[in-house]
Amino acid sequence: MAVTDIARRTYDHNFRLDPIVRSLLDTDFYKLLMLQMIRHIHSDVQATFALINRTQTVRLAEVIDEAELRAQLDHARTVRFTKKELIWLAGNTFYGKQQMFAPDFISWLADFSLPEYDLRKVDGQYELRFEGPWTHTTMWEIPALTIINELRSRSALRDKGKFALDVLYARAKARLWEKVERLRELPDLVLSDFGTRRRHGFLWQRWCVEALKEGLDNRFIGTSNVLLAMDADLEAIGTNAHELPMVAAARAESDEGLARAPYQVLEEWRAHYNGNLLIALPDAFGTTAFLRDAPDWLADWTGFRPDSAPPIEGGEQIIRWWQERGVDPRTRLLIFSDGMDIDTIEQTYRHFHGRVRMSFGWGTNLTNDFRGCDPDGAPGLEPISLVCKVVSADGRPAVKLSDNPVKATGEPEEIARYLRVFGSAGQVEKAVSV
Amino acid sequence: MAVTDIARRTYDHNFRLDPIVRSLLDTDFYKLLMLQMIRHIHSDVQATFALINRTQTVRLAEVIDEAELRAQLDHARTVRFTKKELIWLAGNTFYGKQQMFAPDFISWLADFSLPEYDLRKVDGQYELRFEGPWTHTTMWEIPALTIINELRSRSALRDKGKFALDVLYARAKARLWEKVERLRELPDLVLSDFGTRRRHGFLWQRWCVEALKEGLDNRFIGTSNVLLAMDADLEAIGTNAHELPMVAAARAESDEGLARAPYQVLEEWRAHYNGNLLIALPDAFGTTAFLRDAPDWLADWTGFRPDSAPPIEGGEQIIRWWQERGVDPRTRLLIFSDGMDIDTIEQTYRHFHGRVRMSFGWGTNLTNDFRGCDPDGAPGLEPISLVCKVVSADGRPAVKLSDNPVKATGEPEEIARYLRVFGSAGQVEKAVSV
Numbered sequence: 001m002a003v004t005d006i007a008r009r010t011y012d013h014n015f016r017l018d019p020i021v022r023s024l025l026d027t028d029f030y031k032l033l034m035l036q037m038i039r040h041i042h043s044d045v046q047a048t049f050a051l052i053n054r055t056q057t058v059r060l061a062e063v064i065d066e067a068e069l070r071a072q073l074d075h076a077r078t079v080r081f082t083k084k085e086l087i088w089l090a091g092n093t094f095y096g097k098q099q100m101f102a103p104d105f106i107s108w109l110a111d112f113s114l115p116e117y118d119l120r121k122v123d124g125q126y127e128l129r130f131e132g133p134w135t136h137t138t139m140w141e142i143p144a145l146t147i148i149n150e151l152r153s154r155s156a157l158r159d160k161g162k163f164a165l166d167v168l169y170a171r172a173k174a175r176l177w178e179k180v181e182r183l184r185e186l187p188d189l190v191l192s193d194f195g196t197r198r199r200h201g202f203l204w205q206r207w208c209v210e211a212l213k214e215g216l217d218n219r220f221i222g223t224s225n226v227l228l229a230m231d232a233d234l235e236a237i238g239t240n241a242h243e244l245p246m247v248a249a250a251r252a253e254s255d256e257g258l259a260r261a262p263y264q265v266l267e268e269w270r271a272h273y274n275g276n277l278l279i280a281l282p283d284a285f286g287t288t289a290f291l292r293d294a295p296d297w298l299a300d301w302t303g304f305r306p307d308s309a310p311p312i313e314g315g316e317q318i319i320r321w322w323q324e325r326g327v328d329p330r331t332r333l334l335i336f337s338d339g340m341d342i343d344t345i346e347q348t349y350r351h352f353h354g355r356v357r358m359s360f361g362w363g364t365n366l367t368n369d370f371r372g373c374d375p376d377g378a379p380g381l382e383p384i385s386l387v388c389k390v391v392s393a394d395g396r397p398a399v400k401l402s403d404n405p406v407k408a409t410g411e412p413e414e415i416a417r418y419l420r421v422f423g424s425a426g427q428v429e430k431a432v433s434v
Numbered sequence: 435m436a437v438t439d440i441a442r443r444t445y446d447h448n449f450r451l452d453p454i455v456r457s458l459l460d461t462d463f464y465k466l467l468m469l470q471m472i473r474h475i476h477s478d479v480q481a482t483f484a485l486i487n488r489t490q491t492v493r494l495a496e497v498i499d500e501a502e503l504r505a506q507l508d509h510a511r512t513v514r515f516t517k518k519e520l521i522w523l524a525g526n527t528f529y530g531k532q533q534m535f536a537p538d539f540i541s542w543l544a545d546f547s548l549p550e551y552d553l554r555k556v557d558g559q560y561e562l563r564f565e566g567p568w569t570h571t572t573m574w575e576i577p578a579l580t581i582i583n584e585l586r587s588r589s590a591l592r593d594k595g596k597f598a599l600d601v602l603y604a605r606a607k608a609r610l611w612e613k614v615e616r617l618r619e620l621p622d623l624v625l626s627d628f629g630t631r632r633r634h635g636f637l638w639q640r641w642c643v644e645a646l647k648e649g650l651d652n653r654f655i656g657t658s659n660v661l662l663a664m665d666a667d668l669e670a671i672g673t674n675a676h677e678l679p680m681v682a683a684a685r686a687e688s689d690e691g692l693a694r695a696p697y698q699v700l701e702e703w704r705a706h707y708n709g710n711l712l713i714a715l716p717d718a719f720g721t722t723a724f725l726r727d728a729p730d731w732l733a734d735w736t737g738f739r740p741d742s743a744p745p746i747e748g749g750e751q752i753i754r755w756w757q758e759r760g761v762d763p764r765t766r767l768l769i770f771s772d773g774m775d776i777d778t779i780e781q782t783y784r785h786f787h788g789r790v791r792m793s794f795g796w797g798t799n800l801t802n803d804f805r806g807c808d809p810d811g812a813p814g815l816e817p818i819s820l821v822c823k824v825v826s827a828d829g830r831p832a833v834k835l836s837d838n839p840v841k842a843t844g845e846p847e848e849i850a851r852y853l854r855v856f857g858s859a860g861q862v863e864k865a866v867s868v
Contacts, residue, residue, distance in 0.1 A: 082667060083667050087526050090525050091524050166439075173441075231518075233517050
């Protein structure tokens, strides 16, 4: 019906805010799994998170209006977990396991809200920091990133004509569908959406996820986005992230403690989740050092998520490590999730097919690929390398080395100390686009 | 944005079916409560349900296309409870009680689908019957009614112009809002939506429920529609219905058994729900007979839902009964749900205010009141008195007398026997419009 709905039109005109954060479930599943453990074991730890824009050429403070940014951040602080969401978290099965979240954690979530933020403009960039208990600041990571990224998209599209917009989304849909057709050629593909943090926008991510569900059928196993998992009856995907070893390392009292930190964290994880969710992230302080010093029990885990080494080299390195320990890699899982796109997924799939179980977490290039889609060819839609990382824990600086020095974060003198403790073997510099 | 979404337009053009039954939760809450007990205690009982159109002047088979009706009934049979819905049923709190639905019942629901139907045209009406296990046929009641009622609405609106449609809904909204403004004047009002079965359509019921939520605030306590309760975070409202005493009566082996049946059913109910949900429906075979022979323990129940006596006379009769047993009516609840509208709600509220706890279940006149709304003044939008009742159990005929002989259902000789057993004291003839 083409009749104008006057009531709706008037409501829309008076709309003060088109909220970006619609739900506290609009976050990555691993944040909730980590949060439960943090609250249980480390509820006294203070952790500061900060926004880091590695794409310095994009001057965010000149692109995004500060008042709009504050309005979105303030709105996110008013959002609470709803009754329906908590019932779902309590009652759903995750990775085949019931009651992944304990009743006392669910009750605690009922009162949860995002804590205060500190925002200022410095040299064309936003300094956005979250200070306070780790149990609260950790939950800002994803909303902070989705807010900044979606405000940037909105700003890039603000002055576009209606037909230009229509063509832009039509091209982006066609572009994704071409990728889907190529992925269909990979019979044993196992793929999930990891694109929340860098997405073009919430509605676009939802479109992409639903397109994969229809187009890839059971080759598409789920999404890291908890809200989309709930709404589309998909599996929620994820385990843990770099912040666990980074905080443990920052809190270590000595260089020996620092060297032990990455493995202590995994022992805590295994104990807390009773031997479920056994995926290790090897690259926080360099995969080579991590594997060299790893305890034997780690070879019994389900697998690894190499997250900053080039996928083929990184995968081969881990396969060799398993083989040296007498483990058949075909019984183990590698999850590739670092800046993957159609070409690297195909190459990695073909390279390892039959030699190891594989799963792909497809992120930015799934939910924010508008290359060549804008009829005006204007800039502003290309994704940027924006992260929100823990920068200190209990007042001590936090560091991430990764396998790619370009992705390292932390103060230079601390980075130097970490390199002394862990070594720099295996580091490969690679341009970071997303 | 006024740009035509071509993909959507094309999809809509090729749309084979605009489904009326979107979910198996799109039913009255009491159906699920009764179903759990039926499955637990009476899983071997066969029960036939049939559509009964008491408004014989409306020749449904001339208004509703048979192929469309079959398509909607067939579609409803393909619908299953989704994972999210089952998790919500298992995890939500109903009437303050957790785990109202047992895990084995939830598992059983996961495989549930509506059974076959038998449809034929007879003399301008549809004969629609559902034969089979009571555990399955009972679930057809609400979908059968919503399908017939919504197909009738669609048929009435098929040839309307776009502005006529726009005006029609605008007037209906204004009409409901006037009622809301009057209801706001009743400070202790307790009201819920009981309008699923006779609604104009699903989307319109949703609008009405959301309007009451905004307009009446905490005077609006919830809805009998389970899907709307879930989606709008409202309480699901309801307990039990006439089919329980009707089936028990039909299965009674003697006149003595028949006389005991209405109370046996209530004992079963109390035992099955561990003393929760203690609301009795007194009118299946006449309220006067029911109260005369009722056991003393019934005075300890929370209250009654008088459903066919005029509300003030029916309420007074029950209040006298309580007082004769030394019970203070101010500690007891009356739920009025028979054809209520703004005038009778106001009258009943004012009459009983301060003397008894009251709650109103607002049905047809909430969700299907388009009187004076159609700019063309054409017929077809006035609600009709359509029910879907149990007509036999284990091969024996079922009967309902009610307090209003116009609402009686069953074969004449059986009605005569029931009148002999229960008596006809207190019966008041009243025209039935909805």
